[in-house]
């Protein structure tokens with residue numbers, strides 16, 4: 022590595038456009054990637070040495086680098102990834118760097134532990150307690166005070182007495198590693214023929230080279246089993262691995278599986294950890310002591326030194342897209358980072374994103390299929406229940422046929438699941454005296470009644486108010502009526518109709534992560550007969566006794582005028598119906614729908630996922646939508662509607678001409694107000710080979726700058742169109 026001297030460019034971790042020049046004081050040794058502290062407007066800021074300065078004149082006013090941290094420099098591939106992500110998302114590079122350098126705590130050396138060991142000197146006075154301590158330390162090793170107490174059963178004062186008497190000495194020992202290194206040979210599974218074939222296909226990507234495999238297989242096909250083998254390959258090759266999961270807080274079963282396979286827990290990285298734990302993981306990743314991380318999307322920016330594989334489980338999941346700070350999609354950026362790192366990528370899903378499926382179809386990704394469930398479990402038998410022909414009774418949401426199926430399932434001593442992807446009691450509350458509809462004061466959204474908690478709540482901003490006794494508009498008492506079902510209302514109906522069944526409601530607002538984990542454990546143990554849940558139950562859980570799934574409103578996701586509505590509906594329906602019959606029992610699923618002939622419903626009923634992908638790819642291609650075209654959204658917001666709209670118009674007027682580029686808007690965004698800010702949207706659509714990021718950057722440079730409370734947010738490849 023080339024040592025840099027004199028003047029260097031330092032990328033500071035604040036929202037500025039590029040690196041600044043600093044002097045390297047005499048005696049300081051820095052390289053590209055060195056982590057430093059530099060003075061910036063009167064205070065020290067973390068930064069990274071980026072390379073030679075742009076203009077190499079000796080500037081008298083240049084400041085010195087204040088400090089270089091004693092940690093290895095960041096890897097070249099990570100620096101390149103930061104630059105790339107910044108260019109692509111239009112976020113300032115320093116802001117992207119902030120996703121890498123999260124705290125200074127991680128940069129200070131790990132504090133050693135205080136330990137004691139025997140000096141060999143025998144104290145004059147020996148009590149039985151003292152003897153027990155000397156026994157524990159007889160082999161000359163050093164133990165911490167807690168460990169000695171644990172091993173000998175004495176009190177701390179005995180140890181201190183021995184130290185004073187000269188029989189023990191105090192030394193410092195390094196803290197034990199946060200996790201033990203995983204062992205790729207700990208529990209190697211016997212793969213089925215199909216799994217072995219899948220593994221052979223992944224191994225066609227060199228273990229020290231770049232390549233992407235789409236591991237596309239039915240739920241229960243053993244995708245996890247297979248990608249663990251790919252991770253084992255990486256460990257054997259001496260490289261580090263990263264496994265990204267969409268919802269890390271609820272993945273205790275995944276951690277257990279990892280632990281069984283590799284003989285030790287993975288290091289974790291997610292928002293449920295303390296800053297101190299995160300600092301230790303960060304440091305371990307950079308030093309190379311941590312070999313595998315299991316993390317949420319932000320783990321993508323951990324400072325791996327020799328990254329050899331990135332796995333994304335449930336690669337289609339919307340949780341991989343970040344909307345705050347840097348607007349990035351972890352799946353796409355994982356592929357970018359892996360390319361720089363010359364690493365393998367495994368994208369795993371039972372319902373791959375349309376983008377990934379297309380990449381596999383055209384041969385950019387290797388398409389690895391797992392089509393049969395492990396241990397011969399059958400795919401669920403899916404029926405569309407036409408709500409126009411067999412509607413539920415008035416005031417109910419469960420159609421008679423589904424209710425009969427639930428009864429029969431409960432009779433057999435099996436579990437049933439009723440699924441509705443909507444939290445709360447009812448999505449709309451109105452006064453039946455005056456017709457007043459309860460709306461969030463700060464958002465254009467209805468307030469959702471949460472009856473258990475007695476509140477009306479906004480699902481966009483979290484605003485809450487008590488359910489009023491009298492209508493706020495006309496004063497009528499007890500006049501409020503709930504319109505439409507939420508999961509609580511389905512639970513209420515289930516309580517009335519299946520009174521004997523042991524029930525559990527699962528939705529993300531029903532308790533802490535720990536409480537929800539407990540509910541899952543109870544379900545797995547068979548403590549409930551009827552599960553009533555939102556998308557929380559759709560993923561990743563294996564319920565042995567579950568043989569019936571009823572989807573209360575299969576059309577729910579289709580209602581949005583969003584290019585990804587069909588894809589998301591197909592994904593959630595496949596996931597939730599896949600919960601049925603995972604073990605040895607065959608499962609059945611019923612979809613309550615008003616659109617039984619919609620291509621999504623037909624593909625579900627026929628169990629023909631290829632039909633869905635063909636339909637969806639064809640309609641995306643016809644519309645020039647991703648992956649056949651590119652989209653970028655500009656959301657202009659302000660405290661008032663008209664200035665936002667006028668500013669959006671002036672941005673549009675500044676748009677440079679470009680071939681094959683289409684601009685739409687300005688128009689009020691589908692959710693026109695959030696947290697009191699009015700939102701107006703511009704949309705740019707281009708062909709797939711057009712540099713849309715570059716275009717939008719150039720465009721915004723031409724456009725009038727935002728002033729006052731105006732703001733522009735750029736979202737390249739938007740996933741949601743609210």
Ligand code: ADP
Pocket residue numbers: 210211212213216238239240241242243244245246247395563
């Ligand atoms: P997926 O990730 O595709 O949903 P899993 O990897 O979770 O599938 O496999 C489903 C179940 O089958 C799990 O309980 C898993 O332990 C078991 N299984 C899959 N493949 C094997 C194998 N080769 N040996 C032993 N058990 C397996």
Ligand code: ZN
Pocket residue numbers: 461462463464466479480481482483484696
């Ligand atoms: Zn709101």
